[in-house]
Amino acid sequence: MNLLDVQGLMKKYYGLVAVDRVSLSIGNGELVGLIGPNGSGKTTLFDCITKLTEPNGGRVIFGERDITGERPHTIALAGLVRTFQQARIFPRMTLVENLLLAAQQHQLPYEWSNLWDRSGVKRSQADLLTRAKELLEWVGLTPLREEQGGNLSYGQRKLLAMVMALMPNPKLLLLDEPTAAVNPVMIEKIKEMIRELNRQGQTFFIIEHNMGVIMDLCTRVIVLDHGEKIAEGPPVEIQTNPRVIEAYFGV
């Protein structure tokens, strides 16, 4: 049973075909990499899956649910959460608030009874707070927990963005270049985190330019070029695939 099934997904910007009938599937517990030269449509593919851009064709099935026609927030609530390449966080909220917000919508829905019966809300808020503190401790940001997100360094933002995505216990996590523009020590740290989470059963789909990271982590790699899927397979095979080499080096 596949967790994510993408069938013939397509995105056109006038003449330019950014994502060209891409089909792929990701199984439970997998750690799949998505690579490709700059401008090959990797981020656009993520945007189409999470509906931040409207695809022109194709279907996305998540679990047993067709999420092609859904809106970004319902997709997130279904358990498909993504991060952004630019390490987006909420700059004018504290770190703890950032984390609480990331999970609060997944908690019990707003109901009129919440207005007079606060016990349920209080309990779930306390649970979230505990989890937020654990995650901050895990990435070593605890001393900064009352700091505004905007005061963090770029690397710290990357870490925060990642634990924000983890907060609601997503079924599938789409990471857009988790190690881009991050120093080598931090890269090792992020790698270790991803590996540890995957061991615990977290499914990942990762865009990455850093081949070292891809080779170390992924069990399977998908390669895009000009919006088209040109190869798929274990990292070792991909490394020697002539079409991939051609796409990257143009030889």
Add this chain to the structure above:
Amino acid sequence: MKNRNLLYLSILALFGVLPLVGLSSYTLHLLIMIGIFLILSQSFNLMIGYVGLLSLATSAFFGVGAYISALLSLHFNTSFPLCFLAAGFGSALVAACVGIPFLRLSKHSFVVGTLAFLLICDLVSRNWTSVTRGPMGLPGIPSPRFHIPGLPAIAVTSKVSHYYFILILVCLVLFFFVKLIDSRLGRAFRSIRDDEVLAKSMGVHTSKYKWLAFTISSFMAGIAGSYYAHYILFVDPLIFDLYYLEVTLITVIVGGAGTIWGVVAGAFIFTILPEFLRLAGGLRLVIYGFILLLSIHLIPDGIGGIINNRLKRRRLVKA
């Protein structure tokens, strides 16, 4: 935390005993107006400071609330508490309806759309003479009265009683506002202000929350308008004048959008300042513009931003 509560209580006590020292009725009037503008400004602050949308319709809902309250009390003899609530819920209802199309607009078109709504309200109040009596306005609005069964009716007519009424109202509004901003709902609002796309991908139904904020903000403007009508005892189309918009705008921007106490300070400054600027006559709005530009340049985060930075620096030095 305990210190802060003590501070709030002592400030409240200070305002509680203020009329006992024998303030002139002019000073009391100013304080009452500060209270009214404070509620209106917080309503505006909720949109610009916490959801990040510039809604110029805030002062329109102030007027809508005033008219609803005035018409109900004049035509149906409705008691003040009912008028007051009807004005709040009526404004919220209007906002809930017009908010649906407005919030589909882009950020910039939303500003223009809400401004158009203000101008339309002005036109309606001027031309729907059978109901609003047009520019002649609605005189003879009764003062607030409270009937509690078993007790003698309380009539809020003197300046001092008005002062205490608005003091209680302001406390309630501020209490509600502080709670709101710190709640799950408030957090969702602020996430939209900070990064709407990220908020969406964190599961926030952004259009729903924007609509909710617009409605809550209009409720606040509506009750401020209702009280204003029952204080001034007269409503005319001038309540939709751009003047109220300018005052709330400058109060919130200079006070510090997205800060609660900065806006409180702003309400004090920009209700008292015009009294000193009376001498300047026609130059008053020019001076306002100058202050606005200067403060955007010098204190982009407003007074509240400065206070927050100071507090933080002190905390860091201590730590």
